[in-house]
Amino acid sequence: xxxxxxxxATLAAATLATTAFAQDAxxxxxxxxxxxxxxxxxxxAFMNIQNTGEADDRLIxxxxxxxxxxxxxxxxxxxxxxxxxxxxxxGFVIPAGETHMLKRGGDHVMFMGLTAPFEQGATVPVxxxxxxxxxxxxxxxxxxERQDKGGHGSHSHSx
Numbered sequence: 001x002x003x004x005x006x007x008x009a010t011l012a013a014a015t016l017a018t019t020a021f022a023q024d025a026x027x028x029x030x031x032x033x034x035x036x037x038x039x040x041x042x043x044x045a046f047m048n049i050q051n052t053g054e055a056d057d058r059l060i061x062x063x064x065x066x067x068x069x070x071x072x073x074x075x076x077x078x079x080x081x082x083x084x085x086x087x088x089x090x091g092f093v094i095p096a097g098e099t100h101m102l103k104r105g106g107d108h109v110m111f112m113g114l115t116a117p118f119e120q121g122a123t124v125p126v127x128x129x130x131x132x133x134x135x136x137x138x139x140x141x142x143x144x145e146r147q148d149k150g151g152h153g154s155h156s157h158s159x
Contacts (some may be wrong), residue, residue, distance in 0.1 A: 025053025026094065031123040032143040033111075034113040035118040043067070043118045045104045045126060045140045051094040053132075059100075059131040060091035068113030070126075075105055085110065094130070118142045 018081045035043035043066075051057055062070045072091055076082045083105070092107050094100045102108045109126065118124065123139040130136065 007079045025051055026057060026136060026138065027052070028128065028138050031140045032137060032146055033112075033118055033124045033140045034142065034144050034146065037100040038117045038119075040117065041112070041114055042126075043114055044073075044104075045111070045124065046063040046104060047109075047138075047140070048099050048101050049094050049128075050091075050099040051096055055094050055132065056096050057133055058091045058130060058131040059094060060131050063129065064111060064125055066115055066118075066124045066126075067111035068115070069111075071112070072107070073110040074107045077108060084112065090120050091131070118144065120144045127132045 009073050014071075018140045029050070030046050031047035032044040033088050045062075045095055047077045049059060059072065062072060062123060064070050074092075076086050077083045087110075088107070090102055095149060100107070108134075109128075120142055122142045126137045126138050128138065
């Protein structure tokens with residue numbers, strides 16, 4: 001094997017090891033999804049994303065067959081004290097050694113144009129896309145009965 005071949009093989013192995021390590025560094029727990037009812041056209045998912053790695057990562061997108069469009073959203077409060085949802089195109093930083101909570105009244109995954117109603121007890125397939133860890137597929141249980149833990153009361157949605 002030539003020196004060039006050995007170098008390319010080493011680089012390929014290092015790239016695979018880095019990808020595997022980065023994905024292993026990200027874990028998701030306490031995920032749930034909800035919508036406002038059977039006729040709702042939109043829904044949201046909430047979860048805790050933990051980064052046990054030594055470098056920050058960033059959740060940059062999400063995909064799901066459950067909706068026509070899936071985006072990362074957060075709430076912003078305007079000058080009148082009204083919270084509205086806004087698309088966060090740059091995504092959410094998941095700091096090294098920390099947990100970033102996607103929660104009601106804060107950062108969340110937004111499903112627009114639901115392909116079917118979110119029904120209690122069902123699961124929603126979601127692919128989370130990270131800058132370093134790549135794609136992580138999860139099944140998010142629908143929990144329409146879960147109580148809000150301190151989120152904002154009313155809000156409007158903005159495209």
